[in-house]
Amino acid sequence: MSTLPFPAAVYAARLARAASLAAEAGLDAIIVGPGPDLQYLVGVEGDTIERLTTLVLGPGVTPTVVVPRMELAKVRTTAVGELGLAVADWVDGEDPYALVTAAVGTASRVGVSDALPALHVIPIGERLGVRLELATPVLREGRMIKDAEEITELRRAADAIDAVHRRVHEWLRAGRTEREVAADIAEAIVAEGHRTVEFVIVGSGPNGADPHHEVSDRVIENGDVVVVDIGGAVPSGYNSDSTRTYAVGAPDPAAAERIAVLVRAQQAAVDAVRPGITAAEVDAAARSVLAEAGLGEAFLHRTGHGIGVSVHEEPYIAPGNDLVLREGMAFSIEPGIYFAGEWGARIEDIVVVTADGGERLNLAPHELTSVGLG
Known part of the structure; x- marks a missing residue:
């Protein structure tokens, strides 16, 4: 059962705006880890842990949540479930960064939220083969x-x-x-x-x-x-x-x-x-x-x-x-x-x-x- 404070349409509008702002900034995709930005965009609360949870979105990108299977039930009570967003779940021993790469697709400029730690940023950058940059200007504009x-x-x-x-x-x-x-x-x-x-x-x-x-x-x-x-x-x-x-x-x-x-x-x-x-x-x-x-x-x-x-x-x-x-x-x-x-x-x-x-x-x-x- 969803416990979202706002209707699903509010979150849909926020996701669309974030994708639009990413396009204006010339970013092919943005990767958002747990923290205030993820809470704002889809209602997922909590802090980053060693197991990767992230939202991938951008112009031409199907919004996708990469999440440990053990967290899947909780994530589905948020706008992720309400909006029927694509979910790529994983279990220990699998490579979540490969799921991020698949969700991003071909890209030359990719931004990451400032709450995503180096623990995850470095392997994501290695898999994508691009120099990651901060998505802060895009995410800040939406939240301000x-x-x-x-x-x-x-x-x-x-x-x-x-x-x-x-x-x-x-x-x-x-x-x-x-x-x-x-x-x-x-x-x-x-x-x-x-x-x-x-x-x-x-x-x-x-x-x-x-x-x-x-x-x-x-x-x-x-x-x-x-x-x-x-x-x-x-x-x-x-x-x-x-x-x-x-x-x-x-x-x-x-x-x-x-x-x-x-x-x-x-x-x-x-x-x-x-x-x-x-x-x-x-x-x-x-x-x-x-x-x-x-x-x-x-x-x-x-x-x-x-x-x-x-x-x-x-x-x-x-x-x-x-x-x-x-x-x-x-x-x-x-x-x-x-x-x-x-x-x-x-x-x-x-x-x-x-x-x-x-x-x-x-x-x-x-x-x-x-x-x-x-």
């Missing part, structure tokens, strides 16, 4: 522009993670460790509608100055500024990612003033989103507000990243990225400020590019929120 069904799922994910942020006051207080708070948050992420917990960051006090801090056994203290960055995948596999900054007890006035500037910077970047603007220009909108307030050096990373079946994917909202935004792109807007040894703060929402602007999907309060006052 979300269709209506994907945006619905991103909205569902945003609502679910907003519900968790609105409950943070239940767990975040002085005397508890970051790890204890994170455990409660992780339980709530699932309770509020996610299938999996992808990450929980609770960065209190000086730990908040590390943008990629996760959790520790540090005991949270009164007066701490705390970064809470959380996300998970809803049943369809689409992800949430949202950050809010909290103060335990009454916030320090100087910190509160700086965080208010950060909130304005985040809003400026959200307001800048529209078709035709570049990713770098959105990044600059946030960066300029912080720079004008003397906080430019405290902003240590890009403004955002795309999101979908992966938490991080194209487009990246970063300095120097001249990619022009188009309707249907979805990405985070998450400027932050960090003061080593003291505290950090970050505000993050997912935004979708609309026909004439941008839609903010996360609606939980953005301002510095005091908790643990009772």
Whole structure:
């Protein structure tokens, strides 16, 4: 029985678009291994293992899934079965790379997905007798522009993670460790509608100055500024990612003033989103507000990243990225400020590019929120 989040026709359209984009790129075929691209194209989830699973498609190529026979039943519950795609299954002792070669046929340019490891790339290239190249530009182009069904799922994910942020006051207080708070948050992420917990960051006090801090056994203290960055995948596999900054007890006035500037910077970047603007220009909108307030050096990373079946994917909202935004792109807007040894703060929402602007999907309060006052 199929458990696909979308109708089979959606996957058929994605496969057709991928083949068309491959033709435009001059590729005779593309080979897609397990990972986000395969999940997007046919709903097959999971990571690469030593046994080869891959999808072969392209202009003039019959879409074919090469899969170990022991995985065949699972694969047939996806769009592979729904669409009746060709399947070439194999058992241990047989040569799966010969099956890939047969599916590709005669080719001079073949692309591979970036999640396919060298363990499989090298023997595939040897069998085909061609220099393989990355299919990333082709696959990225398809995934960057979300269709209506994907945006619905991103909205569902945003609502679910907003519900968790609105409950943070239940767990975040002085005397508890970051790890204890994170455990409660992780339980709530699932309770509020996610299938999996992808990450929980609770960065209190000086730990908040590390943008990629996760959790520790540090005991949270009164007066701490705390970064809470959380996300998970809803049943369809689409992800949430949202950050809010909290103060335990009454916030320090100087910190509160700086965080208010950060909130304005985040809003400026959200307001800048529209078709035709570049990713770098959105990044600059946030960066300029912080720079004008003397906080430019405290902003240590890009403004955002795309999101979908992966938490991080194209487009990246970063300095120097001249990619022009188009309707249907979805990405985070998450400027932050960090003061080593003291505290950090970050505000993050997912935004979708609309026909004439941008839609903010996360609606939980953005301002510095005091908790643990009772």
